[in-house]
Amino acid sequence: MSSPAQPLAASLVQSVDWLAIAPPTIVAVVGLVVLVADLFVADHRKALLGWTSVAGLAAATLMLVPLLDGDRSTFCLTGDATVCSYTADRFTLVIQFLVLGGALLAALLSVTALKDARKDLPEGEYWFLLLSSAAGAALLPASRDLATLIVALEVASLPAFALVGLRYGDRKSSEAALKFFLSSVTATAVSLMGISFVYATTGTLYLTQVADRIQHVDGQFHTLAQTGVVLTLVGFAFKTAAVPFHFWVPDTYVGAPLPIAAYLSVIGKAVGFSGLILVTVVALPSYADVWGPALAALAALTMTVGNAGALRQQATRAYSAVRLLAWSSVGQAGYLLVPIAAAAYSEDAEKSIGSTVAYALMYGAVNLGAFAVAALVGRTKALNRVADYRGLYASSPLSALLLAFFLLCLAGLPPGIIGLFAKVTVFSAAVDAGLGWLAVVMAVNVVIALFYYLQWTALLFRAPEGEPEKHRVPGPVTAAIALTGVLGIALSGAPQLVLRFTDTGLF
Numbered sequence: 092m093s094s095p096a097q098p099l100a101a102s103l104v105q106s107v108d109w110l111a112i113a114p115p116t117i118v119a120v121v122g123l124v125v126l127v128a129d130l131f132v133a134d135h136r137k138a139l140l141g142w143t144s145v146a147g148l149a150a151a152t153l154m155l156v157p158l159l160d161g162d163r164s165t166f167c168l169t170g171d172a173t174v175c176s177y178t179a180d181r182f183t184l185v186i187q188f189l190v191l192g193g194a195l196l197a198a199l200l201s202v203t204a205l206k207d208a209r210k211d212l213p214e215g216e217y218w219f220l221l222l223s224s225a226a227g228a229a230l231l232p233a234s235r236d237l238a239t240l241i242v243a244l245e246v247a248s249l250p251a252f253a254l255v256g257l258r259y260g261d262r263k264s265s266e267a268a269l270k271f272f273l274s275s276v277t278a279t280a281v282s283l284m285g286i287s288f289v290y291a292t293t294g295t296l297y298l299t300q301v302a303d304r305i306q307h308v309d310g311q312f313h314t315l316a317q318t319g320v321v322l323t324l325v326g327f328a329f330k331t332a333a334v335p336f337h338f339w340v341p342d343t344y345v346g347a348p349l350p351i352a353a354y355l356s357v358i359g360k361a362v363g364f365s366g367l368i369l370v371t372v373v374a375l376p377s378y379a380d381v382w383g384p385a386l387a388a389l390a391a392l393t394m395t396v397g398n399a400g401a402l403r404q405q406a407t408r409a410y411s412a413v414r415l416l417a418w419s420s421v422g423q424a425g426y427l428l429v430p431i432a433a434a435a436y437s438e439d440a441e442k443s444i445g446s447t448v449a450y451a452l453m454y455g456a457v458n459l460g461a462f463a464v465a466a467l468v469g470r471t472k473a474l475n476r477v478a479d480y481r482g483l484y485a486s487s488p489l490s491a492l493l494l495a496f497f498l499l500c501l502a503g504l505p506p507g508i509i510g511l512f513a514k515v516t517v518f519s520a521a522v523d524a525g526l527g528w529l530a531v532v533m534a535v536n537v538v539i540a541l542f543y544y545l546q547w548t549a550l551l552f553r554a555p556e557g558e559p560e561k562h563r564v565p566g567p568v569t570a571a572i573a574l575t576g577v578l579g580i581a582l583s584g585a586p587q588l589v590l591r592f593t594d595t596g597l598f
Contacts (some may be wrong), residue, residue, distance in 0.1 A: 108165035114231040121147030122222030127213025186232035194225035200350035220250035269344025282326020288319025330363030344417040353462035383435025394425025433524035460575030480554025502544035512586035
């Protein structure tokens with residue numbers, strides 16, 4: 092009686108490819124270690140938790156190197172090794188590099204921010220939440236079924252709500268966290284309903300099977316499937332801060348600790364855009380006539396509203412520097428949406444997706460660099476106004492030069508060659524797909540953005556009002572600024588490396 096049961100049991104037991112899942116697993120394990128260690132580490136030695144977290148993120152990033160040899164998959168469907176829940180292909184590795192590298196830079200900024208906070212931020216909880224969110228963000232690009240995708244999305248998002256509102260007794264921080272939480276939960280509920288409709292019409296959650304089966308849905312379920320596609324897109328549009336789902340961004344960035352604002356601006360977008368790519372291009376290519384025009388309209392609206400919001404910021408308003416970066420990130424989200432929309436119309440969808448990934452890498456490096464300099468200035472200028480950056484060159488020449496470089500990269504002007512290269516790549520993706528009108532909207536928005544980026548850049552080199560205030564740069568902040576600066580300058584010297592690195596291998 093036992094012999095037939097043994098082969099059946101054996102067929103249900105799968106071997107796990109531990110190397111493939113190593114990057115998110117290391118981050119999650121280090122997060123648990125930090126949480127437990129917090130109970131035993133004395134208050135004056137809490138900095139050890141931060142450096143342990145930094146080391147864990149560095150180790151997880153290094154574990155991407157052995158995975159470059161070829162695609163690896165695990166947690167596959169019994170009897171069909173080609174249908175898997177976790178795949179470490181080129182697309183996964185590029186996004187994981189962006190996520191883990193970004194989280195590492197945010198962690199370096201956090202080491203100094205926590206020291207300056209003087210117990211306003213609980214260190215053990217802070218590091219556990221940051222690492223938990225980073226683990227979910229690293230899992231998401233590898234997800235190849237809708238259930239894993241949503242779980243990874245929420246694991247990345249839920250700790251972020253707590254991080255935004257973690258500062259003790261700060262009303263502004265609590266309000267920002269509440270707005271972020273309520274709007275995100277609503278978006279998640281909408282996308283879950285959409286996914287349930289897709290599952291109801293296809294009978295599967297695996298992305299490749301959804302792509303195949305949704306083409307053969309009975310006519311009576313066609314409307315249900317279309318509704319599912321639209322509702323699913325709404326949830327991911329929120330995560331990418333696309334207009335009109337962007338309203339939480341400025342208040343959340345201002346209310347959050349600055350390293351968390353930097354983290355959300357880059358890692359939050361990487362999570363949203365990688366999920367959007369997997370849902371649209373991998374799972375729903377046959378519904379390109381639904382999501383293509385929707386994403387094109389969202390891209391145009393997002394870049395226009397984002398740049399208009401940044402343009403309205405007054406230099407003397409409290410937190411105007413962070414607000415400007417927040418609105419700028421909304422505008423940048425519009426540019427990132429352009430190639431995904433173009434993939435619906437293009438004969439070479441992989442090239443279009445590569446343009447989004449290339450732009451995301453450029454944006455991630457220089458935006459984190461801009462936030463790192465903002466964190467430095469914020470140590471002496473608590474209100475962090477754009478006006479506070481006047482004469483920064485006189486007090487901190489290298490920081491001012493690097494911030495100017497980062498802003499010029501975001502504007503797409505030399506010497507920020509990588510920014511110009513990324514914008515041209517996105518622009519050509521729209522033109523090649525026949526979306527000439529979207530390319531025109533993008534060109535107009537790039538010109539609008541020049542005004543506020545150049546205005547801020549010029550302010551750095553103006554004569555300071557009064558005696559210039561020297562900025563003492565802590566080691567971790569120096570490391571964060573230096574790393575982003577070196578990366579931005581290196582990519583500006585050899586921008587073709589980005590496109591070679593972003594051959595996604597999704598198809």
